Amino acid sequence: MTLKKFNVGIIGYGWASGAHIAAINASAHAQVTAICSSRALDSVELSARHGGKITCYEQLDRMLADKSLHVVAICSYPQDHARQAMAAARAGKHLIIEKPLALNWEECLAVQKAVKEAGVRTCVCFECRFSSQFLTIKAVIDRGLLGKIHYGEVDYYHGIGPWYGQFRWNTRKEAGGSSLLSAGCHALDALLLCMGEEVESVSSYSTNSANPDFARYEYPTTSVTILKFRDGRVGKVASVIDCLQPYYFHVHLVGSEGSLLDNKFHSIQLGGLNQAAWSELSMKLLDSGDVSDHPYQTQFDSFFAALDAGREMPLTSLAHALRTHQVIFAADDSAKRGCVASLTPGKG
Numbered sequence: 001m002t003l004k005k006f007n008v009g010i011i012g013y014g015w016a017s018g019a020h021i022a023a024i025n026a027s028a029h030a031q032v033t034a035i036c037s038s039r040a041l042d043s044v045e046l047s048a049r050h051g052g053k054i055t056c057y058e059q060l061d062r063m064l065a066d067k068s069l070h071v072v073a074i075c076s077y078p079q080d081h082a083r084q085a086m087a088a089a090r091a092g093k094h095l096i097i098e099k100p101l102a103l104n105w106e107e108c109l110a111v112q113k114a115v116k117e118a119g120v121r122t123c124v125c126f127e128c129r130f131s132s133q134f135l136t137i138k139a140v141i142d143r144g145l146l147g148k149i150h151y152g153e154v155d156y157y158h159g160i161g162p163w164y165g166q167f168r169w170n171t172r173k174e175a176g177g178s179s180l181l182s183a184g185c186h187a188l189d190a191l192l193l194c195m196g197e198e199v200e201s202v203s204s205y206s207t208n209s210a211n212p213d214f215a216r217y218e219y220p221t222t223s224v225t226i227l228k229f230r231d232g233r234v235g236k237v238a239s240v241i242d243c244l245q246p247y248y249f250h251v252h253l254v255g256s257e258g259s260l261l262d263n264k265f266h267s268i269q270l271g272g273l274n275q276a277a278w279s280e281l282s283m284k285l286l287d288s289g290d291v292s293d294h295p296y297q298t299q300f301d302s303f304f305a306a307l308d309a310g311r312e313m314p315l316t317s318l319a320h321a322l323r324t325h326q327v328i329f330a331a332d333d334s335a336k337r338g339c340v341a342s343l344t345p346g347k348g
Helices: 015-026 042-051 062-065 077-091 107-116 130-141 179-194 296-309 318-337
Strands: 006-011 030-036 056-057 071-074 094-097 121-122 147-159 201-208 222-229 234-240 248-255 258-261 265-266
Touching: 006 015, 006 062, 006 077, 015 030, 015 042, 015 071, 015 296, 030 062, 042 056, 056 077, 056 201, 062 077, 071 077, 077 094, 077 107, 094 296, 094 318, 107 318, 121 296, 121 318, 130 179, 130 248, 130 258, 147 179, 179 201, 179 222, 179 234, 179 318, 201 318
Parallel strands: 006 030, 006 071, 030 056, 071 094, 094 121, 147 234
Antiparallel strands: 147 248, 201 222, 222 234, 248 258, 258 265
16 A cells, blocks of 8 residues: 555444445545454455555554554443543544534533544544535535525435344433434434534424334434424424335425525525426435445545644534534433423534
């Protein structure tokens, strides 16, 4: 492997890490040179499998002591993310963190504090912001073709049952957290990308499927959340991980100059359009929950370019992710207590 500028260490060697390693090694800027796993791994075998020289560790502190490492990518179980992110930040490593950042808001703030004190940069894996679909949607919005969006809904439908690899840990409250935190967070994050992050309050409701395949879940597998933004606009996010249907990432945005529905749009800004029909956008839709199909390559290239320039990550920095997580935890609290949850301005 050609020597590149940034050496990356991976924490965890499972499904997500495989996608991370492929995307990092395909970047012109970085290469994976270390992997830490609770399982005993063979450095020679992994070096041959992924290319380049990879050193394997079983103790995180030993990998973090490697002064040649510049970046650490956290691909472990969700309940370990916060602790490992803080340790890596304190070791002076820049961070790529798989979602969620943590399983509660207090741990999110602890990660924020550690990152600020260490002065390291971060990239959080809300990679859907870098998908062809949402880069195109954001361009349509930024060009004013929809005008001011006053209502938006982004919904996540993905049956995460026994047939799916994530199921074995996702069912546990201590690992999955909630339907919204474990999976539907991508939809909520996408809504905030489209409508802005200034959320005033949320009202959320949750329920379970009667299908026995989903009986092992320790938390409600379907939730719907209504968001009120500080300027009065409203949005909705459904997170449904107990559906028996093909994967579907639903998007509907309604604005003062037009609307967008999945890969279709209409705008009165374009006078020649047929008023009775949608126009189609040529873009790849988010149509799979498989991490190997996620846009990590585009996201990581952007992160390494930001590191090289000494600036913050665009679109998916820790600051962006904290605002999304604050809304998630407020929504879960609303569903649990059966009341509207308000968000404190400026936190995160």
